Amino acid sequence: MTIPSHEAGRPLLQRAAGAVRGYAGDPILRRVAAVVTLGAAMGAVVLVALPGRVSVLAGVGVPAAWLVPGLVVLTCLAEITVVRLRHGEAVEELSLYEAALIIDVLLLPPRDALLAAVAGLVLASVVQRRPAVKALFNLGTYTAAVSVLILLAQLIGGAGGALTARVLAGVLIGTLAFTMVNLCCLAQILAVINGVPAWSIVRDEARLSVSMALGTVATGLTTTAVALHAPVLLPFMAMPAIAVTYAYRAAAREADERSRSSALLQLSEALAGREDVIRRFLVLVREAFDADVGVIVLSGADVALSVEADEPSAVRTGPPPAYLASLVETDAPVQLTENLPAGLRHAVVIPVEGGGGRFGAVAFASRSRRRMSTGDVTLLVSLGSALAVAIRGAEHLERLTEERSKLQAVVEQSAEGIMVVDGAGLVQVWNQALGEIAGVPAAEATGRPLSALLEVPAEAERAELLPVGEETPRVATELTVRRPDGEERRLRLAHSAIFAGGELVRDVVVISDLTREYRTERLKSDFIAMVSHELRTPLTPILGYVDLLRTRGERVTPQKRADALALIGDRAAHLSRLVEDLLLASRVGDRPDKAGLQVSVATHDLAAIVRQAVGDLGSDRVVLVEAGGDWPARCDSGRTVQVLTNLIGNGLKYSAEDRTVEVSLRRTEDMLHVDVRDHGRGIPSDSLEKVFEKFHRVEDPMTMSTSGTGLGLFIARSLARTMGGDVTLESRIDAGSVFTLSLLPAA
Numbered sequence: 001m002t003i004p005s006h007e008a009g010r011p012l013l014q015r016a017a018g019a020v021r022g023y024a025g026d027p028i029l030r031r032v033a034a035v036v037t038l039g040a041a042m043g044a045v046v047l048v049a050l051p052g053r054v055s056v057l058a059g060v061g062v063p064a065a066w067l068v069p070g071l072v073v074l075t076c077l078a079e080i081t082v083v084r085l086r087h088g089e090a091v092e093e094l095s096l097y098e099a100a101l102i103i104d105v106l107l108l109p110p111r112d113a114l115l116a117a118v119a120g121l122v123l124a125s126v127v128q129r130r131p132a133v134k135a136l137f138n139l140g141t142y143t144a145a146v147s148v149l150i151l152l153a154q155l156i157g158g159a160g161g162a163l164t165a166r167v168l169a170g171v172l173i174g175t176l177a178f179t180m181v182n183l184c185c186l187a188q189i190l191a192v193i194n195g196v197p198a199w200s201i202v203r204d205e206a207r208l209s210v211s212m213a214l215g216t217v218a219t220g221l222t223t224t225a226v227a228l229h230a231p232v233l234l235p236f237m238a239m240p241a242i243a244v245t246y247a248y249r250a251a252a253r254e255a256d257e258r259s260r261s262s263a264l265l266q267l268s269e270a271l272a273g274r275e276d277v278i279r280r281f282l283v284l285v286r287e288a289f290d291a292d293v294g295v296i297v298l299s300g301a302d303v304a305l306s307v308e309a310d311e312p313s314a315v316r317t318g319p320p321p322a323y324l325a326s327l328v329e330t331d332a333p334v335q336l337t338e339n340l341p342a343g344l345r346h347a348v349v350i351p352v353e354g355g356g357g358r359f360g361a362v363a364f365a366s367r368s369r370r371r372m373s374t375g376d377v378t379l380l381v382s383l384g385s386a387l388a389v390a391i392r393g394a395e396h397l398e399r400l401t402e403e404r405s406k407l408q409a410v411v412e413q414s415a416e417g418i419m420v421v422d423g424a425g426l427v428q429v430w431n432q433a434l435g436e437i438a439g440v441p442a443a444e445a446t447g448r449p450l451s452a453l454l455e456v457p458a459e460a461e462r463a464e465l466l467p468v469g470e471e472t473p474r475v476a477t478e479l480t481v482r483r484p485d486g487e488e489r490r491l492r493l494a495h496s497a498i499f500a501g502g503e504l505v506r507d508v509v510v511i512s513d514l515t516r517e518y519r520t521e522r523l524k525s526d527f528i529a530m531v532s533h534e535l536r537t538p539l540t541p542i543l544g545y546v547d548l549l550r551t552r553g554e555r556v557t558p559q560k561r562a563d564a565l566a567l568i569g570d571r572a573a574h575l576s577r578l579v580e581d582l583l584l585a586s587r588v589g590d591r592p593d594k595a596g597l598q599v600s601v602a603t604h605d606l607a608a609i610v611r612q613a614v615g616d617l618g619s620d621r622v623v624l625v626e627a628g629g630d631w632p633a634r635c636d637s638g639r640t641v642q643v644l645t646n647l648i649g650n651g652l653k654y655s656a657e658d659r660t661v662e663v664s665l666r667r668t669e670d671m672l673h674v675d676v677r678d679h680g681r682g683i684p685s686d687s688l689e690k691v692f693e694k695f696h697r698v699e700d701p702m703t704m705s706t707s708g709t710g711l712g713l714f715i716a717r718s719l720a721r722t723m724g725g726d727v728t729l730e731s732r733i734d735a736g737s738v739f740t741l742s743l744l745p746a747a
Helices: 012-017 027-049 064-080 097-107 110-128 132-157 165-194 198-229 231-273 277-288 374-413 432-438 459-465 515-555 558-588 606-617 637-653 712-722
Strands: 083-087 090-094 293-298 304-308 311-318 334-336 346-354 357-366 417-422 427-430 474-482 488-500 503-513 602-605 622-625 632-635 661-667 672-677 726-732 736-745
Touching: 027 110, 027 132, 027 165, 064 097, 064 110, 097 110, 097 132, 097 165, 097 198, 110 132, 132 165, 165 198, 231 277, 231 374, 277 293, 277 304, 277 311, 277 357, 277 374, 293 346, 346 374, 357 374, 417 432, 432 488, 432 503, 459 474, 488 515, 515 558, 602 606, 602 637, 606 622, 606 632, 606 637, 606 661, 606 672, 632 637, 637 661, 637 672, 637 712, 637 736, 712 726, 712 736
Parallel strands: 622 661
Antiparallel strands: 083 090, 293 304, 293 357, 304 311, 334 346, 346 357, 417 427, 417 503, 474 488, 488 503, 602 632, 632 736, 661 672, 672 736, 726 736
16 A cells, blocks of 8 residues: 545645745654654664575575566566555555565565565656655655564564465564554554544554455465466466456445545535536546546636646636647547646546537546546536536526526615515515615515505505405505504505416515605695685784774774774784794795704893893793893894794793793703793694694694694794704693703803
């Protein structure tokens, strides 16, 4: 047995080149060095311990000058007769070398036997062009093992005698010792390559190794006996050698078949998966057929992919080799033995054709002259066809994946809600926009019934949730749904269903949120109703008194005339304020924090501004809680009075006639605050922010039970924020509300 070919990591020749600098960190180099040292030591023991000893058997009628070279050649030929046997990711080479060693040990003196064994091994390594590290390992292993065999054969069998039981025992024990030394050295390398304990390899391989050792003993002893007593029968001794070689090769074929079956099983999984199929095809098929090189060139491509036995997992790219470039369009397998790159002696080129297309060619080359059998080539052709089908399938899968990703991007990035419901009413697709509309994320919606995701409060609209039928597969409906947070949304659902055999297969629904449009329409209606009501209220007395003064002015007393003119002026001023509020709201925009107002901010006494606002209202229901000290604030005094007037007036409007409105000042670390507290009916929690929206009224605007445009609080907050402050609200039902104006203090 010889060192296995290492099929993982750097090539062995590269290991030899980097042995000096990489010795300390390379476990294989360390073991090779140890084995070489052991071989040198054991060889020295033979030379020192057995000086002048003759051969174990005497009587060979061949001069030493011819016998030693002849046995060197025989040993070389025995080593060249190789059977490759796999061990996981490594390959062991079996030969008749041990049988030749027995002949050397029996017929030659110890020194000459060691010389013949070593010289024959070196000559075989040169002929086979083995890598340097591999040759060194074999030399060290066999020198140590042969030395043990020579020592035991000489010490037990004696020297210069005949073929006796003692000689037989010496040879048998020596051969077994030879086998165990060889196996132990070999296990050290296999343990590193396969990542398993060395002892487990010795235990697993000991039985086979001993059996082979017995076979080589029989072959070697029989050949020696025939050579001594009946040389004419030596040609017939080829039969035992052939039998041993056949046994070796049967074991090798069995191991190769197991390895090939494992690789082809992985290949079938790779082809079925249709992912990275070309790279995995090269790696696995090269391993399955024990090729040294695998190369593939696709039609129309200017690069080739290749993998080599020295680095079985590394797929490289490079220019197509000349021998393969001319055969890319071949439609039949071709075996090549000429015009191959240096080091390669044989190659098989097969077409990658199948699935209705031709995709190129793949080649598997070997450094030996061994040609692939017809069965192997036929299997390779089938695998090439399978690769072509897998490539075509991968192309289809890639196109489908690309189209699916585009469709998914459209669905996910759509501003409209999109869902797909199956025949059982279960949601299969629920995009992000729909999740935002319905308040249910896609992760929670998929796989659930549609009726459990969209709550329809109105019983009359529930049938509109899935209204499609075989006669009406395309339907558009509108309905109101209630989100999990209680908010109601008005939605438009456009259904597009598919039926088969009268059963619903799939319904694709595009959902539009109409809530904003509905709110806008309601705001328009509310605004028209509010404006018509609020403008008529002051216009009615104005028109009435104007008509009175025009028709009966001379007969009206001066006091009544003055009262009428005062009321006309007051109502006209009220109209002016309404118009100003409308114009101001239009300049502010839809959001109070985006106000487009002009204010003049300076330092003013906030307490004085509060007293002015309270005084302007002139209501005895307003109670001012005086606060002493200075209250310098950064604000626009006129706008601040306007804000406070709106807040206090709002409190008076929504409080009973016998209830007061308290106004007080307070300060915090970074702000000055004016609190306006009323004792009205309070504001629901879901309307605390809505009261600051344009035209919003806590009550139903259509009932008009309370006057106002719904702009006061909107304008108040807009002005406050423009000045760097804010207006906030706290309220409890039936307990009243507190509106707070907050302003920055002067520095």
